[in-house]
Amino acid sequence: MSRPAEAPDHGTAADRRRSRFGDWSATATHHTxxxxxxxxxxxVxxxxxxxxxxxxxxxxxxxVAGLALIVSYVFGINVGLAFFLINIPFYALAAGRMGRAFTLKTFVAIALLSLVSWWLPLVFKVAYIDPLAGAVIGGLLIGFALLALFRHRASLGGAGILAIYLQDRFGFRAGLVQLAFDLTILVIALFVVEFQAVIFSLVGALVLNGFLAVNHRTDRYIAT
Incomplete structure (x- = not known):
């Protein structure tokens, strides 16, 4: 007699979140x-x-980095300080959804970015850079930065945490939430910077996200 087919085991809600995003709340890694x-x-x-x-x-x-740049252009404040302040509401979401270790390392990274962004103009100034080259290089640098942080269970906070929360809480797709946030930033940018700058900004964003899409893959890098 054949055995009845067993119902598929989809695991717990936490297991399903890990399968979609990786176990961001994990603390047991090979990293010291x-x-x-x-x-x-x-x-940073x-x-x-x-x-x-x-x-x-x-x-x-x-x-949030784009939003921080807009705030810095409009109000003339340091972009690092704007980045830190805008991220404050996201810390609670990170603590609830990503775990204590992730939240602590993310908080440290954002705080350090604020300090380094204040210090950097004192020792480093850009005299000239071609707009297209600047968009590509800037996007790659931020992409490398995020990759380094992601691989050590940290981030620069922001919309990614909100996207994961909304997907878990209400079922919205995280990728679509992130896309909507970025498109909103670009729409706001039309009222703040020149249209040509928005086009170059889009190029930089494509470079950044393309770099992460190729290199940030859990099947190629597993730190557990």
Whole structure:
């Protein structure tokens, strides 16, 4: 007699979240605290360099970083400080959805980015850079920064955390939420910077996200 087919086991809600996003709340990795610190410092410096180039050209990028650039252009405040303040509401979401270790490392990364963004103009100034080259280089630098942070269970906060929360809470697709956020940033940018700058900003955002799409894959890099 044949056995009845068993119902598929879809696992718990936490298992389903891990399958979609990776286990961001995991703390048991092969990385030592010193290695995490090195990755966070490197990622923050690369991100600050990328944002410095974009800010020099009056360009933008996606996510909260783009919103921070808009705030810095409109109100004349340091982009790092704007980035830190805008991210404050996302810390609670990160703590609830990503775990304590992820939230702590993300908070440290964002705080360091604020400090480095204040310090960098004192030791590094951009005299001239071609707009297209600046968009590509800026996008790549921020992409490298995010990759370093992601591989050590950290981030620069922002819309990605909100996207994951909305998907888990209401079923909205995280990718579509992120896309909607980025498109909103570009629409706001039309009222803040020149149209040509928006086009170059879009190029930089495509470079950044294309770099992450190719290199940030859990089947190629597993730190557990």
């Amino acid at each position: 605290p010193a290695e995490d610190a090195q990755a966070i410092l490197t990622g 410096l690369l991100a600050a360099l990328g944002l410095s180039i974009l800010a020099h050209l009056k360009f933008l990028t996606g996510g």
